[in-house]
Amino acid sequence: MRKQRTLKEAVKASGIGLHSGKKVEISLEPAKENTGIIFYSEDDNTQIKVSTQSVINTQLATTIGKGNIIIGTVEHLLATLFALHIDNIFIRLKGREVPIMDGSSAPWVYLIKTAGIIQQNAYKKAIIVKKPVKIKEDGKFVALIPSKEFEISYSINFDNPVIGKQRMDIVVNEHNFIKEISKARTFGLLRDIEYLQAHNLALGGSLDNAVVVDEYGIINEDPLRYENEFVRHKILDAIGDLSIMGLDIRGKYIAYRSGHDLNNKLVKELIKSSEAYEVVGNPRSEKAAVESLVWNPLKAKA
Ligand SMILES: [Zn+2]
Structure with missing residues (x-):
């Protein structure tokens, strides 16, 4: 703490x-x-x-x-x-x-x-995930499960050959965020951006603030900042979405093809399920809550 x-x-x-x-x-x-x-x-x-x-x-x-x-x-x-x-x-x-x-x-x-x-x-208060919370929807999946640290496992699967499938697993802390996540840029498919701008959205969007992709490659002249920059940016977004709880997080967030909408639903689902979490405000209550976590379901049964 x-x-x-x-x-x-x-x-x-x-x-x-x-x-x-x-x-x-x-x-x-x-x-x-x-x-x-x-x-x-x-x-x-x-x-x-x-x-x-x-x-x-x-x-x-x-x-x-x-x-x-x-x-x-x-x-x-x-x-x-x-x-x-x-x-x-x-x-x-x-x-x-x-x-x-x-x-x-x-x-x-x-x-x-x-x-x-x-x-x-x-x-700083922390939320400790004590039981899994999951949402499955339209071939997408998100979950929060118990973990001693805040970890993220994120997979994307885009119907675009340049983005395609990417997966990344990371422990979220200041060092890892700055080094591995912070530089990953927003990205979009060229056809989506054309549609958005035709509808007066993303008017400030340009190659200066987004990686734009078509079927053949990246439109931007400057190269990707990380080989798998796309999944890294999705992790960046997810951290922002989960941060709105205003709490440090002890739990593992797992996502397959998620986005802001589903991340937000997961946060609401967690907060609704009072048996799935505990909020701790001092080192003693944090220690007790972490020690009470069931790490090994087989052991717990015995
Ligand atoms: Zn973003």
Whole structure:
């Protein structure tokens, strides 16, 4: 169990909104312990605290909102905050979307490292998965099962010869995230992007912030950043989606062909199943909860 953290000082950036195509200014600012992650929209003079209830749309990207005020494309920033253990932060926005930057988490890692990180006094609560929770839907599958660490096993299977089948298994921690996941960019099929832009969506999308693929290869001139960049980006997205619980995670997340929508359903399913998890807030209760986990079903029977 670790202590909560926030930024040492405020840091600013600007970029393009993926969906609006408009310029967005963003400022990441330190916040007191137990604040959580708060977005503040200057346009609407409204604060939105990130929670499972704040997620209102999971098509294409994750959108949070309150009433009719919405903030879009939060997932890459949220994934970075989760992995770098930035628990308390005030995010001020001029615009209604988090800028897409280069389509990965690398610029957010850089900004947070530039701001510096400080430890606070309160413990960070953790959710311990005690029983498996699964969802199967349209040939897709997601599950959370008990594990002492936060692990992800992700498989994709695209009906496209360039993306195809990829699988990756990883323990999610700050080091692994920065090295193995943070640089993986958003990707899309050329035909989908043409369709989206014809319908006034993904207006800010370009080869500067997405890997675009057709039947023959990658349209971008610069090469892939990882050989299996596609599955790595799906892991990045999943970390962002699971992070909205506002808790450290002890459990293994398994996904086959998942996306924001299914990830979000899984989080809701877990929270609904009170016997499937325990939230711990201090080292003693964490130790007791982990020791009570049944690791070997055969042993448990005997
Ligand atoms: Zn993404």
